[in-house]
Amino acid sequence: MTELTKSTADAGTAEPAAAPAPAAASAEPAVARVTQWGEIRHRFVANKLAVFGLVLVLALFLTAIFAPLIAPQDPYHQDLTNTLQDPSGEHLLGTDALGRDQLSRIIYGSRIAVEVGLASIFLACAIGVxxxxxxxxxxxxxDSVLMRVADVFFAFPLIIGAIVIIMAMGRGVMPVIISLAVFSWPTVSRLLRSSILSVREADYVHAARALGASTSRIIIRHIIPNSIAAVMAYAAFSVGGxxxxxxxxxxxxxGVSPEVPEWGNMLAGAKDFLGVKDFLWVYPSIAIVLTVLGFVFVGDGLRDALDPKLR
Structure with a gap:
């Protein structure tokens, strides 16, 4: 009787059986999905010069957007009592021959640079693509007819051809944009043509044809997306140009009217004071150099990121 009571008590106090381990604990950790654009972004960020160029380009865009808030003075205001003043606390980069603040004119000049650079290359790429x-x-x-047309435009030097169009249309921002685009699209067209020649016989293009896809759909959905990398890199390079x-x-x-705050106009006004008031041409030149370097570095980074085989 005593043994039966003891065994009953032991059974009442026995520890419950351990619960089975959850199945998820033994599962493999999920692998992050790496997309093509993610790899491109990673390669671009790994390029230090490309990141530095992107910083310069972003600084240019922000300067152009917020120019009215950043500029210390009205870039058009003439103060004939303070002409050709050296850099000082009142005018950080000095004044020009008409007493206009140099810093304000450089800041506003970034607007013309961004507008002309982006618009002309966008238009050139649209035609060239x-x-x-x-x-x-x-x-x-x-192919023969279109490339011969492109050769005609290649025969004209960019500046000479642009001058002819501007003289016909008149001075201003829009004639400059159109003139630069007209003589820039042939390079884009040749780049894209070369890329398309290497992919138009790919298997996925033949498969699209076999499935009955239209010519426009094949070009827009299959050919251009797989051939556009060289054009994107060229576009970034060309904005600086x-x-x-x-x-x-x-x-x-x-180009644009002489009174417009623009870096080329500032250099034109400084040519009469070389060796006397060098700050008149040094600061606009620095703005141009930094801007071009920014787009060149970005273009170089895009080229390597989009096609690492070119490195």
């Missing part, structure tokens, strides 16, 4: 896609995809007679070309046109007196 259409022409290059048609030439590369259809080939034969279409367009800014230099626009400043050159204004320096020659055929």
């Amino acid at each position: 259409v022409v290059g896609a048609l030439a590369g995809y259809f080939g034969k007679a279409t 367009a800014i230099v070309a626009e400043a050159s046109l204004s320096f020659l007196g055929v």
Whole structure:
């Protein structure tokens, strides 16, 4: 009787059986999905010069957007009692021959640079992508005719051709944008054409044709997205070139109006004071150099990120 009572008590106090381990504990950890754009972003960020260039470009954009808040004075205001003043507390970068604040004019000049640089290259890429896609995809007679048209525009030097168009249309920002775009699209078209020639016979293009996809759908959805990398890198490079070309046109007196705060106009006004008031040309030149370097570094980073085989 005693043994039966003891065994009953032991049974009442026995520890419950251990619960089975959850199945999730033994599962493999989830692997983060790496996308193509994620790899491109990683390669771009790993390029220190590209990041530095991006900082310069962002600084240019912010300066252009917030120019009215950043500029210490009205860039058009003339103070004939304070002409050609050296940099000072009142005018950090001095004044020009008409007493206008240099710093304010450089800040506002970033607006013209951004507007002309981006708009002209966007327009050139829009024309060049259409022409290059048609030439590369259809080939034969279409390719021959379109590339001969491009050769005609290649025959004109950019500045000379731009001057001809501006003289016909008149001075201003829009004529400058159009003139630069007209003589820049042939390079875009040739770049895209070369890329398309290497992908138009790919398996996925043949599969799209077999499934009955239209020509426009094949070009827009399959050909261009897989051929556009070189054009994107070229576009980033070319914005800086367009800014230099626009400043050159204004320096020659055929760009925007002389009273407009623009870096080329500032250099044109400083040429009569070389060796006397060098701050008049040094600071606008620094603005141009930093801007061009920023876009060059970004373009170089994009080229390496989009196609690491080119490194």
